Amino acid sequence: MKVRVRFEKKGVLKYIGHLDMMRYFQKAISRAELPIAYSEGFNPHQIMSFGNPLGLGMTSSAEYMDIELLEKIPSIEGINRLNEQMVPGIKILSFRYLPDKAKNAMSSTEASSYKIRLSDKLQAELGDLRDISNRIDDFMSLNECIITKKTKKSTRELDILPLIYEFDYRDDYFYIKCSSSSGDNIKPEVIMSEFLRFLGFELKLDRVNLHIERLDIYGLEDGNFISLDSIGIDKN
Amino acid sequence: MSKLALSDDILMSVEKPARYIGGELNIVRKSLSDIDIRFAMCFPDVYEIGMSHLGIQILYEMFNRREDTYCERVYSPWPDLHKIMKDKDIPLFALESQDEVRNFDFLGITLQYEMCYTNVLQILDLSKIPIWQKDRSDDDPIVIGGGPCTYNPEPIADFFDLIYIGEGEVSYDELLDLYKDMRKSPDYSRELFLRAAAHVKGIYVPSLYDVTYNEDGTIHSFLPKEYNNGADYIYKGFFGNDINIPSTPPKVVNRVVLANLDDGAYPTKPIIPYIKATQDRVVLEIQRGCIRGCRFCQAGMIYRPNREKSLELLKNQAYDMIENSGHEEISLSSLSSSDYSKLPELIDYLIEICREKHINISLPSLRIDAFSLDVMSKVQDVRKSSITFAPEAGSQRMRNVINKGLTKEDIVKGSNMAFKGGWNKVKLYFMLGLPFEEDDDIKAIPELGNEIAANYYDIVPKEERNGKCQITMSTSFFIPKPFTPLQWAPMYPKEEYLRRAHLVNDTMKEQLNKKSLRYHYHEADLSVIEGVLARGDRKLSKALYYIYTNGGIFDAWSEFYNDELWMEAFEKCDISLEFYAYRERDIDEILPWDYINVNVTKAFLKREWENAKKGVVTPNCREQCSGCGAKVYGSGCCVK
Ligand code: SF4
Ligand code: SF4
Numbered sequence: 049m050k051v052r053v054r055f056e057k058k059g060v061l062k063y064i065g066h067l068d069m070m071r072y073f074q075k076a077i078s079r080a081e082l083p084i085a086y087s088e089g090f091n092p093h094q095i096m097s098f099g100n101p102l103g104l105g106m107t108s109s110a111e112y113m114d115i116e117l118l119e120k121i122p123s124i125e126g127i128n129r130l131n132e133q134m135v136p137g138i139k140i141l142s143f144r145y146l147p148d149k150a151k152n153a154m155s156s157t158e159a160s161s162y163k164i165r166l167s168d169k170l171q172a173e174l175g176d177l178r179d180i181s182n183r184i185d186d187f188m189s190l191n192e193c194i195i196t197k198k199t200k201k202s203t204r205e206l207d208i209l210p211l212i213y214e215f216d217y218r219d220d221y222f223y224i225k226c227s228s229s230s231g232d233n234i235k236p237e238v239i240m241s242e243f244l245r246f247l248g249f250e251l252k253l254d255r256v257n258l259h260i261e262r263l264d265i266y267g268l269e270d271g272n273f274i275s276l277d278s279i280g281i282d283k284n
Numbered sequence: 285m286s287k288l289a290l291s292d293d294i295l296m297s298v299e300k301p302a303r304y305i306g307g308e309l310n311i312v313r314k315s316l317s318d319i320d321i322r323f324a325m326c327f328p329d330v331y332e333i334g335m336s337h338l339g340i341q342i343l344y345e346m347f348n349r350r351e352d353t354y355c356e357r358v359y360s361p362w363p364d365l366h367k368i369m370k371d372k373d374i375p376l377f378a379l380e381s382q383d384e385v386r387n388f389d390f391l392g393i394t395l396q397y398e399m400c401y402t403n404v405l406q407i408l409d410l411s412k413i414p415i416w417q418k419d420r421s422d423d424d425p426i427v428i429g430g431g432p433c434t435y436n437p438e439p440i441a442d443f444f445d446l447i448y449i450g451e452g453e454v455s456y457d458e459l460l461d462l463y464k465d466m467r468k469s470p471d472y473s474r475e476l477f478l479r480a481a482a483h484v485k486g487i488y489v490p491s492l493y494d495v496t497y498n499e500d501g502t503i504h505s506f507l508p509k510e511y512n513n514g515a516d517y518i519y520k521g522f523f524g525n526d527i528n529i530p531s532t533p534p535k536v537v538n539r540v541v542l543a544n545l546d547d548g549a550y551p552t553k554p555i556i557p558y559i560k561a562t563q564d565r566v567v568l569e570i571q572r573g574c575i576r577g578c579r580f581c582q583a584g585m586i587y588r589p590n591r592e593k594s595l596e597l598l599k600n601q602a603y604d605m606i607e608n609s610g611h612e613e614i615s616l617s618s619l620s621s622s623d624y625s626k627l628p629e630l631i632d633y634l635i636e637i638c639r640e641k642h643i644n645i646s647l648p649s650l651r652i653d654a655f656s657l658d659v660m661s662k663v664q665d666v667r668k669s670s671i672t673f674a675p676e677a678g679s680q681r682m683r684n685v686i687n688k689g690l691t692k693e694d695i696v697k698g699s700n701m702a703f704k705g706g707w708n709k710v711k712l713y714f715m716l717g718l719p720f721e722e723d724d725d726i727k728a729i730p731e732l733g734n735e736i737a738a739n740y741y742d743i744v745p746k747e748e749r750n751g752k753c754q755i756t757m758s759t760s761f762f763i764p765k766p767f768t769p770l771q772w773a774p775m776y777p778k779e780e781y782l783r784r785a786h787l788v789n790d791t792m793k794e795q796l797n798k799k800s801l802r803y804h805y806h807e808a809d810l811s812v813i814e815g816v817l818a819r820g821d822r823k824l825s826k827a828l829y830y831i832y833t834n835g836g837i838f839d840a841w842s843e844f845y846n847d848e849l850w851m852e853a854f855e856k857c858d859i860s861l862e863f864y865a866y867r868e869r870d871i872d873e874i875l876p877w878d879y880i881n882v883n884v885t886k887a888f889l890k891r892e893w894e895n896a897k898k899g900v901v902t903p904n905c906r907e908q909c910s911g912c913g914a915k916v917y918g919s920g921c922c923v924k
Pocket of ligand 2 (some may be wrong): 588589590905908909910911912913914915921922
């Protein structure tokens with residue numbers, strides 16, 4: 049049976065990359081003695097897969113990992129047993145059983161939401177953020193906003209505006225919800241930098257001057273975005 | 285959120301920031317108000333290498349078991365961060381608390397290989413501790429070295445306050461107690477502490493000895509200093525003890541040894557790095573020392589006598605470490621693991637628990653026989669894995685010179701057995717440049733490889749073959765090390781090493797089965813430098829300082845090693861390769877490390893050097909005791 053685990057990754061854990069997180073969880077699951085399934089052969093591996101990798105330097109309240117269990121354990125027990133094995137900064141938030149036909153987290157992914165804070169240095173350069181945020185609607189009402197996307201194989205032009213589903217500013221934070229499907233994955237720093245360019249600021253944005261937290265990842269159900277978390281159910 | 289020594293923009297700009305943030309699972313956290321001694325334990329190489337070292341983990345466990353001591357870890361900042369720390373004047377910090385190393389009581393540095401010496405200077409410099417011992421004040425940490433290179437610490441003696449000679453489990457408690465007692469008293473001075481520490485077993489205090497040299501550069505005398513006008517000094521310790529400080533340090537420093545390995549601390553809750561360490565697995569130390577006495581092998585001499593851990597304890601430790609780490613793999617650590625007397629029982633147990641827990645067993649290189657092949661076929665994919673022999677020399681004559689008890693018959697029998705069992709890859713390890721080596725001995729290396737390959741095609745019928753066999757031969761260049769019977773032997777210039785390597789290669793190409801043979805050899809220039817440092821004296825410290833201050837760090841990494849800089853430093857500091865590397869030492873010469881008594885006597889080493897010249901084989905400790913001197917420890921193979 050498939051279980052989707054949601055966890056948060058905060059604080060200094062932002063310096064730990066995706067592959068390292070996978071190894072970290074492999075060991076944590078062993079220590080927690082979850083009844084996980086293993087692959088066959090001389091080098092057995094736990095059957096697990098992760099959702100969209102989180103870039104180095106970002107924090108997250110929505111990291112997803114799908115695992116295959118051999119026997120059912122109550123969701124609350126799964127959460128507790130894993131939490132006992134965590135380092136400060138990582139916390140298990142849910143442990144939900146997926147329907148058999150559910151796709152894994154990575155291939156279900158359609159959109160992601162982010163919460164973004166600008167570093168003090170960047171804020172000082174930009175002036176009053178409320179003035180800036182008042183221009184979000186103007187930006188979103190543009191005819192188009194074309195970026196050039198480079199992949200290993202090709203370069204293509206892409207209009208990002210239709211891929212931005214929400215763009216707000218509240219209490220010192222920018223909130224963005226945008227496409228992160230495998231075909232049209234837009235990074236939040238790209239949106240911020242296009243927005244600021246529209247306002248006349250040519251700035252190099254990176255994970256040092258933008259503090260980005262991933263708030264959630266969504267799949268599609270009946271044409272609506274639904275948190276990857278809500279695809280599974282708790283079991284007692 | 286925990287405090288970090290480095291700012292976000294620095295961490296985001298360096299490679300693998302996780303090297304510097306600490307906070308890993310199973311680290312020890314202590315409150316500073318509860319402790320008296322802060323110990324920074326350093327492995328002077330990059331995090332992933334340092335975190336893989338078992339000795340440090342043992343000491344970390346041992347120190348932190350003391351309530352009054354907090355031991356934290358320090359590794360070498362990678363060159364990218366090194367530059368930032370120098371430019372921005374950021375002092376080096378320990379991982380757990382992220383506090384500056386210069387505020388610790390001790391900085392312990394493990395010396396595992398000579399090529400890390402420039403990194404030792406890097407650590408001192410970045411910590412803002414004066415590099416030269418003589419320049420340190422009472423407030424600087426006590427800098428103490430340990431590990432295999434301390435069996436000749438002279439090239440770096442001027443950078444250390446103390447050198448610990450022997451196994452850490454024995455004397456650290458006494459040393460730390462002494463420190464606490466003296467440090468807390470208002471009369472504390474570094475000088476007095478060092479003088480007192482010189483009388484703790486296994487502790488060598490380089491600054492308390494004077495060396496004089498002969499005209500030809502050899503050592504004329506190595507003598508303890510005398511102080512306090514020749515009178516003992518009584519120091520009132522903080523806890524009311526009278527600490528007697530004699531007016532002179534001991535003439536010889538005796539190596540200390542843990543008699544019963546079962547008594548030692550062991551890291552059964554190992555720290556789990558976030559980033560992949562070189563050893564990303566449980567490491568179980570099964571024994572120390574070796575019964576074999578190969579004459580080139582320093583580890584085989586300086587860790588005598590061979591002592592085994594008990595099977596019961598090993599089973600418990602393996603189990604606990606697997607449970608507490610979640611590692612996917614376990615490996616055994618020791619010299620010559622096949623000699624551990626309860627190996628079959630131990631491996632059976634490991635196979636059993638590992639199967640249950642889905643863990644891989646990474647086997648040490650074992651003597652190839654029916655038992656080891658059976659075990660290997662249980663835990664590895666025969667078609668993908670290889671079998672390994674370390675004959676170290678190609679001809680039987682040379683193997684007798686170095687006392688390597690492996691015969692051609694052993695190798696042929698073992699590889700044939702493996703071929704029948706389905707293996708077709710063989711790895712062979714050799715040394716080049718051994719004393720008394722001639723061209724015929726060198727050619728014997730590819731000839732042996734060829735013979736093994738020929739046997740494969742003879743005994744495995746075509747239809748059962750899994751393609752060609754692959755015989756891989758690797759050679760390193762022999763480096764004479766202190767406290768080995770070959771410590772007097774000469775090395776060769778780089779060109780000569782390369783000639784020998786090419787001779788192997790050219791001969792290989794003439795062999796019938798050349799398509800099944802492969803050959804690799806190590807860099808020659810690094811080997812010569814390592815040889816100079818291994819047997820060098822105090823005059824080398826100036827050259828090391830020159831290299832470090834001219835940008836040399838991470839010299840153990842071939843991509844950073846700068847041969848020109850080393851040669852320039854040697855030239856500027858009058859270090860001649862002729863003297864330090866290429867000459868044969870006189871049997872009566874005072875060697876820089878003669879004041880250390882490892883309890884493998886010089887008389888024994890001389891006897892063995894003579895036996896090497898004659899090609900006479902010496903039996904191993906289980907067959908017959910050869911009276912090396914290690915019996916004084918009263919343990920292990922000497923008392924069985
Ligand atoms: S078998 Fe020989 S080379 Fe190996 S550890 Fe023992 S003495 Fe050293
Ligand atoms: S005293 Fe004898 S048995 Fe003990 S280590 Fe030396 S040679 Fe081996």
